[in-house]
Every structure is written in C-alpha cells, then in structure tokens.
Amino acid sequence: MKKLIYFGFFLLTMWSYGQKKTILAQSTPQNIIIDGKLDEAAWQNAPIATDFVMLDPDNGKAIPQEKRTEVKVLYNNDAVYIGAMMYDNEPSKILKEISQRDNFGTADLFGVFINGFNDGQQDFMFYVSAADVQGDCIMTDANGEDYSWDAVWISKATLTENGWIVEIKIPYSALRFSPENKQTWGINFFREIKRERYKYTWNFVDGKIGSFTQQAGILEGIENIKPPTRLFLMPYASYYLNAAEGQKTYGTIKGGIDIKYGINDAFTVDAILIPDFGQTKYDDQILNLGPFEQQFNENRAFFTEGTDLFSKGKMFYSRRIGGAPSAEPELNENEEISEIPSAVNLLNALKVSGRTKGGLGIGVLNAVTEKTFAVIKDTITGETRREVVEPLTNYNVLVLDQRFRKNSSVTLINTNVTRNGHFRDANVTGLAWDLNTKANTYSLFGNVKYSFINDVEDKTGVYSTITFAETSGNYRYSFGTDFVTKDFDPNDLGINFYTNYYNFYGNANYRILNPTKRFNTFRINYNMYTEFNKESGKLQDNNINANLNLTTIKNNYYGTGITFYPLETYDYYEPRADNRYVAIPRRIETWGSISTNYNHKFAIDLNGTFNVFDESERISYGFDIGPRYRFSDKLLLTYFFSYFRRNNNKGYIDQIDSDDNSNTPNDIIFANRNVITYSNTLGGKYAINSTMTINLAVRQYWSYADNKNILMLESNGDLSPYPDYTTNKNSSFYSWNADLSYSWWFAPGSQLSALYRNNAANFERIIDKDFKHNVSNLLNNDALKHIFSISVKYFIDYNAVKNKVRRRA
Template sequence: MKRWILLFSLSFIVGNIALGGRNKDSLRITREIYAIRATEHIYINGRLDENVWGKSDFANNFTIYEPYNGLKAFQQTEVSVLYDDFAIYIGARLYDTSPDSIFRELGQRDNSDRLRSDAFSVYLSTYNDGVNYLQFTVSASGVQTDIKITSNQSDRNWNAVWESAVGFDSLGWIVEMKIPYSALRFSKNINQVWGINFSRLIKRKNEVSTWNFVDKTQAGFITQSGILKGISGVKPPLRLSFLPYISGYVDQYAGTKGLDSRVSGGMDLKLGLAQSFTLDVTLIPDFGQVRSDDKVLNLTPFEVKYDEARQFFTEGTELFGKAGIFYSRRIGGTPAFYDTAYDSLKTNEIVDKNPLETKMVNASKLSGRFANGLGFGFFNAMTENTYAEILDTVSGNRRKLLTQGFTNYNITVLDQNLPNNSYVSLINTNVYRPVDSFTSNVTATEFNLKNKKQSFGISGVGALSQRFIDSVQHGFKTNLSISKISGNIQGYIWANIESEHYNPNDLGYLRSPNEISSGAALVYKVFEPFWKLLNLEARLEFSNSRLYNPKVFQSQEIEFQAKFTNTNNFTGGFNASYNPRYGYDYYEPRVEGRKFLTPHVLWLQWWGSPDYRKTFALDHRFSFWYADMYNQKGYMYSISPRIRFSDKLLTIYSWAYQSERNNIGYYDYDGSNIFFGSRKLVTITNTLSIQFAFTAKSFLSIRARHYIRHFKYNEFFTLKNDGLLEQTNSITNPENRNYNLFNIDMFYQWHFAPGSELVFAWKNQAEELLDNPQYRYFKNIEGIWNSPQNNSFSIKILYYIDYQMIRKFKS
C-alpha cells in the first residue's frame, strides 16, 4: 500500500511538472484577425476556390484547450473571414496528416458537436461584451449546430438561418460558412469590433484546440476570445422573416373506434426593431408535435416539473430565465380550477370532458440589447376560456363549467452587462385572470459580479411576490453566494431565505417556500493530465435548512462528489451523502403544522460512462441507501448500452430499476388522524431510442418508453405530534397500486431549405392503473399492450421566408 501511495504521489508530481508547470503567461494575449470585403460572389460549396480567399488574413497556430491545455495543436488549422453587405463568411482549412481517419458520423441538427465526428466552430460576440456570444458549428459530416450563450448559459434551441458546406481532399477537410447579418445583432458603428474565436475538434484524439488561447483554470470562455476587425460600412439590415405552417392531424383516442381529423395553420413572425431588437410572434400556435413528457406516478407532496419542449418557449428566452421565476409550462398548462369539475358533480352526473391543458391564443416576445449593454425583454401570452363538460346520465343534459377563464401572462426584464463578465437584472412576471379578478405579480433582481481576473464572484437573487385574490398575500426571497471561481482550489458559501408566503408558482416553479438554508462547498480541480487521468474534480459540501416560520430545524446534509476522466476517455464518478442529524419533514404529513421525524440516511453512488467513440459503450449507475429508522433501505441500478451500427444508425437502450424497502409515506387523513404507510416500492423504466440520419438534413428518431411503478403496503402508522409513528391496525383495505405507462414518439424531420422543414410524427400512448402490484415484468408488458391506446398521426410543413432574400432577388 505504501508503494502504491508513493507511486501515485510521484506520478502526480511528475505530471504537474511536465504539464501543469508549463508557462501559460505568454499565451494569454488577445489575438486579432482582419476581415476583408468580398468583391466576388462566394459560393458555399466547401472548396474555397474564389480568389479572394487567398488574399485574406489567416488565423492559425491553434493551441490545445483539452486535454493538454496550453500545448500547440498537433494539426494545422487556417481560418479566414470575409464579408459583404449581406453576410459574414468563414473559410477554414483543417489540415490532417491522416485524412482517411477523420470521423464523419451523421446526426440531428444542433447535435454536431456531440457526434462521433470532427467539427469546427466559430464564436461571435458582436458587442464584444464578454457575456453574450453565438456559436456556429459544422461537423465533418455537414451537420449544423447553433447555440446562443449568455453568462455561461447555453441555449441550443436558438435557431439561426445560415449556410455551410464541407469538402475533403488529400490535405484534410474544408469548412465554408455564410452567416447572414439577419441572423446577428450588432451596432450601427461604421467600423465593427467583434469578439471572435475558433475551435477545432479532432474526434479520434478527443482534442479540442482554439485560435485564441483559453486557459481552463480561468473562468469565462468568451472573455478569453480574440478580436475581429475590418468589417466596415455595414448597416444592420431590416430583420424580417415569416415562418408560415400548415399541419394535419389524424387522432384515435383510447376506447373509441372512430378517427378524428383536423387541419390547422398559423405563422411565426420575426421582426427586427432598431439595430438589435427582435419581435417574435406566434399566431395560432401548434405544439402537437413535441415529444411526450416522461410522466411518473407522483407519491410526493410536490408538483412534478416537466421539461419544456415547445420551441417558441425554448428558443431565445435566456433573458426571461433571470432569477428563476419563469416556468413556461404554466402557459397552456392544467386549468387553475381543473378539480372543481369533479367537486361540483350532482346526482347522476359525470365529467364527460375536462381538458388537461388550456389553449393558447397567441404569444409574443421582444428582446434585444442596446449598444451600452442594456438588455430588454418583454413577453406576452394569452390563453382562452377552458370548460369542462358535465353529463347527466339520466336526462342526457349537458352543462359547461369554466375551469379557467381567459388569462394574460406578462414578463418584463432589464439586464445590464457590466465589466468582467458581470451583469445585474430586474425582472417582473404578471398573471391576470379577469373572470375571477385574480392577479399574481412577482418582481425579482439577480446579479453576478466578478473581479477583473475572473477569480472571485458574488451573486444573488432578491424577489417579492404578491397575489391578489380576496386579500393581498406578500412573500419574499433572498439568496446570496460568494465564490472562488478560478484555479485548482475553488469553492463557495451561500445563504437562502424564502418567506412563508413567497409564491412565484402562477408563472414560475418552486417546490416549497418557508425556508432558511445555508451551506458551503470546497472544490478541488486538476485540469492537467497526470498519472493515468486526464482530469479530476472533488467536491465536499455541507448544507443546513430550517423553516422560516416557525424557525425550527429541518435538515442537514454532508455530501462528497468525485469525478474523473482517464486516458482511455472513461468518465466515472462517486457520490456520497449523509444526514448527520435527525430532521423533520413538514410537507409529507400534508397538514399544516404537523411534522414527520426523518432518520439518518447514508447514500452511496457510482456511475461510469465509457468512450462514445467506440462502436459499443455501456453507461451504468449503481446506488444504495440506508436509514437507521423503520428498517428502511433501497438500491437502484441502471445500464444503458449504446451501439453505433454505422455513421448513420445509433441505438441507445436504457434499463433502470429502483427498489425501496419500507418506504414510508403519507397515506390518508380522516380529519383528526394522519396515517402513514410502509410499502415496498419498485420503479422500472425501460427506454429504447433509435436514431437514423439519411443525410445531414434528413433525420428519423424513434423513442419508446415503458414506465412501471408499483407498491404494496405492509404496515400502517398514526403520526404523533412529536413526529414519530405509532403502529395502527385501523387500515383494513389498503390501496395498493400498479401503474403502467407506455409511449412511442416517432419523428421524421427533413430540412428541405434553409430554415424550412417538413415533420412527420406518430405518437402513441397507453396507460394502465391496477389495484395490486404485478411483480412479473412480462405480465406488465401484456397488460399495457392490451390497454386502450391513444394514437396521433400528423404532418407539418414550415417554410422560411426572409425579406432580405426577397429584396436581394428583386434587385
């Protein structure tokens, strides 16, 4: 053991001397490249055969970003920049001494930097503000990716309309890009000065290199960019585009034999206002082709938060995410008075129809940034009246019940860029429902301040919520964090307060307010390869939580995390957490003022992810937890093999199994006694994903998910006032459950023209709820297969119309 420790220590020291000890100071310079005006038409064909390319300035001498940060790139790269009155052009010659070894896997748009493929990227910061920039990436297989990045938050749902092409020869490969000014926002200055950087990924080596050196030990990628000069006499164009669509649906609902069909149409409009603002409007929106939610059987007292998949709410909404008070699924979500349809039933009545979602009439968003770095955003959406239909089974009469009246949603945000990649924001959300005179208003500020060396930062959030129903309900939130963000040793301390009546949930998401919490973390990062590792990160964190009112103890946790990547590109990690004090859960009893004593819990987890460049890779995860009360324990494991059959076909299968013995949870409340139950809880999730790329612009994805959760009660308790449980025999017919859910989502996408696409979708869903658990897996398969199913077939065509292209064509 001593020899192993000595060997490890020597390896660490030698590795740091050889790699980490290199002098990077000479690399920390801001490089410049000049764009020249193109005097001839540039054909985007992947050949760089126009004469003007040979006269342009070159960006070369790339430096490795990872894994050996600071070394000279092993392959040469040369990049040139041209411009005219309509667009900026990027030409990259990527030399390769083994051109036959260049990886070229095909895949879906916006995923080109995650494929088994070489890739080239350009990063543009048109205001050179150190906070906001755009990334345009092209893979060696021709797949495009565009990403909007703000303060280290990336938005892959942002889509620009631009052109690219790749070519290959005996020297390596070539990338050509044409990025129209209509895809960018920039000032009216005669002489433009933009932040710019280029990166290259050589996938067979997992080597990423950049033109302007980016030090991994320092925070901030765009703050370490170079400068683009030379663009002169270019005016921001009128940015006006239309995206009309037409869609058709054929639906078959569970329990019915007939088919419902419908045809709809609408349009998205983008209009540039002034030099840097864009108005996005969606008229008669259609969101029927989004992927199905990964639904679960929820046994907690908290609402399940699902991801947003509707493109209008995911694209270009980075400003509206400030302070974390906007959850877009509220718009078009479950009606506010959905349950009243069932509570209002009279004799012989049943609920015949009760929509789970409100219908959106339209939505619009205006966002942009002034030359002084002040960003402004405004969002508005409206949903129409939503009714439940109640049927009298004797007379046949029907009546409608309003479950949510017309509702208007507003968001206004101001965001000021500050020096050193810092910012401060002010945001307000408002929900107004005139039918019941309901108003909800939340105002918040968020700030993130960093020093010039990007080594320390202080960030925070302050928020005030107001809800006007019969009376006014006020609440507030404050959050503050002080961090060391660069170097091998990093860390932070934080504190958070949420008052008892703080409630942003009419347009936001918060599991539970009424909390005072604080914590600290110490992080150690090794950026340079040493021994047999490429990198290493270890984190130790402590947190403590109390209620805001009354100020009583709630929970305490110590957590340790470690992750690494070795020289075989295997990434793994170990997590452990422990609750050193008995705590109290004030939410699981579901009755205000009551509490449930929680035990000491030890939780351990290992996870691993092999090199995705290989034909076969097996992701895996194992965890185990143990509690010192009520004989509670559980385990979870998941395996996810992925097989790359070719550069066009990839399959990913995932199996996850979780078992909890003596899971303790709320069961019932009879008005005086709260009953808890002990149950064996089993959750199985089975997912298969098939991805086939016909070309760089034509992609088929199929995803099937089978979710099972079942539990059986073995013991019941009465919750005492001190939080302890007392066994009871008063529950005689327990409500055990077996829940089955099966989904298939199939989407075929064809980008037949820039910004235009055809989408065909098939969505299938079957659901089953039984009174007793079914432990045999294939019996569950048989049950869900024989259950009534919902099927939806749809086709949608979107066509992009750009005013500048029409103007150019006419001229």
C-alpha cells in the same frame, strides 16, 4: 544558458497567451458560393487566423503542425463568411458520424463564436461537423450553452486528402451588434479532434479562470455595412390523423405562421400566431407520490429559442403557459366531473428581446390562453353543465439586464399573470446580480424576489439567496445562504417547491487543470448543507457530501460519492398540512457511475445507488444500464434500463377531517410501503444524409407502491399503527410512448417532418405484479392511442423575395 532560453521562451508564451489575438475581416463584392471548396479569389488574399491552442484536456498546449488550423473571414452587406481548413495527417481517421442538428454524435467539429458587442457576456456559437451537420447555440458563463436557440445560416463541410474544409455564411440577421460604422466584435474559433478528444481554440482560453466568453479574440475590419431588413415569415401547415380502439378515427388540418422582425440591429420581435405544438416530444410521466407536482422540460420551440434573458433569476417556468387549468370546478351533490381538459389552449404569443450599445438587455414576453371549461354531470338526471376552470388569461414577463465591466450584471425581472373575472392574479418581482472581479477570480451572486397573490386572501412572500465563490485555480470554494418565507409563491408563471425555511451551505473542491499520466480530468468535491424551518427552528435537512469525478487518459468516465445525514430531520412538506411534520431518520446514501468512451462503436453507461436508513429494514437501491452501439456513421441504437426499489418507505396517502367543532387536528394517514420502479427506453437514429434522419424513441414505464401497513402521523412527527383504516390506497402507474419520425431540412430554416406516435397510460389501485401481463395489457386495451402527423414549415426571407421581384421587374 539553455535553462535561461527555456525560461525566456516560457515568459514569451505566457505573455502571448495573455494577449487577445486580432484578425481582420476582408470586404468582398464577389458572390461567395457555399460549397466547402474556398476556391473564390477573395479567399486567397484574406488574412489567416492560425496557431490554435488546446482548450481541453492539456490547457495551453499548442496544436501540432500536422493538425494546424487556418481560418479566414470575409464580409459584405448581407453576411459574414468563415472559411476554415483543418489539416490532418491521418484523414482516413477523421470521425464523421451523421446526426441530427445540434447533436454532433461522434464527429470532428469546427465552430465560430461571435459576440457582436465585444462585451464578454454572450456568444453566438455556430458549429459544423465533419459529417456536414449544423449546430448552433447561445453561450453565457452563467447558463452555459443553450442549444434550443436556432438561427438560419448556410454551411458546407468537405473532406480532402489533407483534412477537411468548412465554409460558412452567417447572415447579419442571425447576430446582434451595435449600429456603428466600424464594428469590433469578439470572436473565437474552435476545433475538436474527436478521435483524440482534444479541443482547441484560436484565442487561448485559460482554464484557470472561471470564464469562457471573456477570453475571445478580436474581429476588426467590418465597416460601413448596411444590413438588410430583418423580416422573416415561417408559415406552416400540419395534418393529424387520430385513432383509438373503440373511438372514431378523425383527421385535423392546422396552419399558422411565426414571424421574426428585427426592430434594429440589436432587437428582435418573435410572434407566434395560431400555434401548433402537436409534434413536440412527449413528457416522461412518472408515478408521483410526493407532495409536489412533477416538473417537465419545455419542448415547444417558441419557448426555448433565444430565451436566455427570461431565465434570469430562475423566475420563469414556461410550461405554466398552456398548462393544466388553475381552478377546480365546484361540485354540487350528486355531481361528478365528466370532462376536464388536461391543458389550456394557447391563442398567441410574442416576445421582444435584444441589448443596447450600453449593455442593457431588454426582454418582454406576452402570451394569451383561451377560456377553458370543464363538463359537470348530474349522476341522477344525467344532465350536464359547463364551469370555467381557466378564464381568458394573460401572461407577461419583463426583464431588464444591465451588463458592465464585461463580466458582471444586475437584472430586474417581473412576471405577471392576469386572469379575467374573479380568479386568482399573481405578480412576482425579482432583483438578481452576478458580480465578478476583473480577473474573474471571485464571484458574488444571488437574488431577492417578492411575490404578491391577489386571491380570496391576498398573500405576499419573499425569497432571497446570496453566494460567494472563488472561481479560478485548482482549489475553489463557495458558501451561501437562502431565506424563504411561508407565503412566497411564484407558481403562476414560475416553479418553486420549498418555502418557510432558511439554510446555510458551503463547497470546497480541487481539480486538475492539465492532464496527468493517468487522468484527463480529476475533481473532488466536499459539500455541507443545513436547513431549518423558519417558524419552529426545527432541522429540516442536514448533510455532508463528498464526491469524486474523473476521466481517464482513454476518456472513460468514473464517478462516486457518499452523503451522510448524521441527524434526525423533520419534513414539513410530506404531511401536506400546516404546521405538521414527519421525522426522517438518519441515513447514508452512496452512488457510483461509469461511462465508457463514446468514440468506440460499443459504449455503456452504468449507474448504481444504495441508501440505508437508521430504521429497521428501511433501505433503497437501484441501478441503470445503458448500452449503445454505432453500427456505422449513419446508424446508432441506444438502450437504457432503470430499476429502483424503496423498501419500507413511509409516505402520505390520505387525510381524515376532524369534527368541525373539535380542536383535534386532522388525522394524517401514512403508509409503510415498498415502491418499485422499472423503465425501458429504446432510441434509434438512421441518417440518410446530413439533412435527413429517421428517429425512433420508445419508453415503457411502470411504478407501483404496495402498502404493507397503515400508520397515523403523531403530533411529534412519529408514526404509529392505524389498523382501522381499510381504504385501498395502493398505487400502480404504467405508461407507454413510442415515436417514429422522419425529418428533412429541405432548405435553410425549412423542414418537413412526419411522425407516427402511439401512447397509453393507466393508473390503478390493484397491483398486478406480472410485468409481461402489465405491458401487454397496456398495449392491447382501449387506452392505446395512435397519431400520425405530417408538418411542413417554410422559411421566407423578406429580402430574398424582394430581390427576386426586382430582378423579374
């Protein structure tokens, strides 16, 4: 009888998990003060959302009564309000590290996830930590959480003798929803108890299903709201003081304005006039010995905030806008380049994005960069002239993304670059799809892209990929294929390195969905990959990989993996010439990784790798070590040291042109070299309070390639000695970057920031292997630049200004 009762209880529990919970929002005419107290009368009578269920690690387990969570929802014509009480029977143990916005550190967390269309496709997520720090992001199952999106909203967290409270005001301007009189939103509430690393949600999110956004609960009760005009102005002013040894110190004042305007409840226009990106994070430059450019992260807020639509199909690389000039100046005899800009100035940019009631997402982005010149100098007469290296250029992105059945989408993407005059133009069009079964157990996704380049010679190319995957359960798998033609080129507004190949790949993996006696998480993967040159049919890549990743009950992470390359392959990219390739021997790569629990004051990250080739004395190995220490809830220091060495690495260094009248191919010169890389990174944070922080970021980098002997590439891909080549092609690149910054969010959406930065970089052919001398020489030479800047941006809500004017009248 007892077993029957347990079985009935089990069925009832599973049935309740399969249902979407519903909570009613209660209308209130009362003015709600966001102070973290929940003492207004409206809160007392509002319906309660409770009975949270564990998301991770023990998926489906009910939250203990002593840590129960109770959430209420209110609304008026201005905003929706969230009040949450997180009970805790050990309030003194609540973790509450103060950190920067969107970086919660070691602190308990509460979140509310809202989908105004209730279509299971995209959540607007708002988080508040127990230290009263805000975070927000846009979440899609395809792209995960995008914390580059920032909204303007108000919150307050307070600690009590029974736990902690969060009170939140989210203006309708921070959300997207249909214009209907009766709103039905998807909603879920989230809580993380950091000391235990336990995560809970109000509506059960089944870990067996490969979807998060489709498992939200329902918010009803919001009716007949009249959201105000969504018009926001963000004027800013900046002052820069630049100094360098041997150069005149000068100051610069800049100013501009960003505009956000809600066309309707679902669509928003973002415009940036007279942009200023002087305080963006520096790029981590490296010694790049490969055939492809280094790809950098986007740090400019306009190109990171709310750009999830533009990431569809992976066709948009925003660093192209305002990047390096696209053309090289033509030099006459006895001329040299005296001055060439490293980047092109952005004049203005605009984006429109939103989604209709029928699920059609529309995104339009436009940007214009200015005409840019290089200065050419005659080495005999000393005369100079200017030559255009980038004309006035217009960049456009158009995205149409149709969602259906709450978990699938088909997307049309077009990128276009038009340069004024007789310069290269480019157009790329793509169709992407992400199709999932109703139960989210299987997925079919991929895309087809077509590029057209209008240049001296027109070029067209095609890229296609398709993957099928099982996306639920303990055992999962996927397999797919790519096909890319030689002339596929999306690089005017996108980024792509490899062309002219086709491949086949597959994956099988096993994971636990609930903790065991030893592990919180456990996953093992098996991968296979094979790639062929499209024209010759030669094998370009072939590998078999197995890796294991796990987290112990004490929340320490361990990972290891091994990759076999069982066959000789042929690299068509390193020679940097058409129809030439270099043979790559068989090899084995291994790696291991440890990351201890960040809840502890002291934690450490360790990574190691070792690769051995089927070639005498050709190996590579390296390690990273990253200790971190949290002195208090306000002060955190981190350090990261990285070392990597490649012995007897073979790489391209030069090309010697043949006689024009000869059919002999060009001589392609390689070097047998040792490549050694060191980097040191120091980070620090001191939080004065939840809106005011001081941050330190220092990076020292040094990498050099020491050529041991010179080789010539044979037509069959082998390398043979080439003693006649005597030009020094050693490489040594070292750089230094240091940022000390102060940030103060003095009002919602308004920030004052001060930054002191010094940086230097140098490239040489002569290698000085004295590490200490190398660093000190870099810091003491004329290349070291000093910049001090202070910037203020202020958030102006048109409605708030209008209401103040009315009251005064």
